[in-house]
Amino acid sequence: MHRDMMPSFELLQPAKLVDALSLLDRRGKDIWKMAGGNDSLDWFKDRVKRPKAVMDLGGIAELKGIRETADGIEIGALTTLAEIANSPVIQSKFKVLAEAAGRVASPQIRNVSTIGGNVSQDARCWYYRSGLNCYRAGGNTCFADTPAGMNREHAIFDASRCIAVSPSDTAPALLVLEAKMVIKTAKAERVVDAEKYFVGPALDITHMTILKPEELLVAIRIPSKWAGAKFYFEKVADRNTWDFALVNVASALKVTNGTIEAARVACGGVACTPRFIKVVEEVVKGGKQDEETAALAGQSAVHGARPVNYNQFKVPLMENLVKRAIRDAA
């Protein structure tokens, strides 16, 4: 691994969104978008990805900050995770997102990492990050999905040739809050449900999101629908300092007199996309927020899991996290 010097690239530093979009419109295929750089710079330093041009989005003020809107909040894609974790409005209305952002990596990384980068980051599979020519890198094999492969961190659902997982801690929180992703090109805007932002390998094995080269994620909208609900976030990692989740869970519950009227639960680290667990919504609706309902939710959440050699522990781990996400949401 050559960590001495990055290969050279053309550096683009637009100060306005309109200029960034115009550059992407003309030269999108050659441009790597860079926000905080915490994922990007690793790729460049390891010389695994060698873009012709890098667009540093850091100077675009329009993409930063948290705004209250008529129906909820809008978070600029370049807002840092630290700002989200410490935001009074997010802490009071959408605590699950503040907690998830606050559990990413370390304080130093959260100070520069952005929410846009967190949901658009690439897979962390060791083989792929090392520059091996696996399916995700355009090759014709998966090094992790072999009897002796290092697949402890990998998927237990929805694998399709690639078994890497979605590593984002904020993505499950955004899914339960029914967030919308605002995507722009020089010519148009589209708004997609957070769930549809992420793509699995069956659809596109070389990308983790639906973004096209000419598109930029500009903001994330969170509707007020779940404001003030009961929430839960938990992340289990090998180390309690900076580390990626083995499994994480986020939930939002509406409970009246102890009865669950509505619930949303999502997990990261278990599939190539953050996994919204629809069946839990149906299993817990109308039930009491208690041990029994929570146990049923956990069991149903892992139904159909297909672990590989070294990640079988993820099945009971996910079951217990979902159980706690129902029982202990507050």
Ligand SMILES: Cc1cc2nc3c(=O)[nH]c(=O)nc-3n(C[C@H](O)[C@H](O)[C@H](O)COP(=O)(O)OP(=O)(O)OC[C@H]3O[C@@H](n4cnc5c(N)ncnc54)[C@H](O)[C@@H]3O)c2cc1C
């Ligand atoms: C040591 C270390 C520990 C980490 N631990 C965690 C962890 O515990 N949990 C976790 O979730 N993540 C973790 N990460 C991963 C990741 O770096 C951070 O989550 C971070 O949020 C990435 O944000 P960034 O702005 O620095 O991303 P960048 O590196 O700037 O971007 C990441 C990717 O997103 C794309 N992108 C960025 N912004 C946009 C945009 N607005 N529109 C379109 N595409 C965009 C870039 O092109 C790039 O592909 C860790 C990273 C490191 C280096």
Ligand code: SF4
């Ligand atoms: S799990 Fe995916 S990223 Fe990892 S080696 Fe296999 S194909 Fe490549």
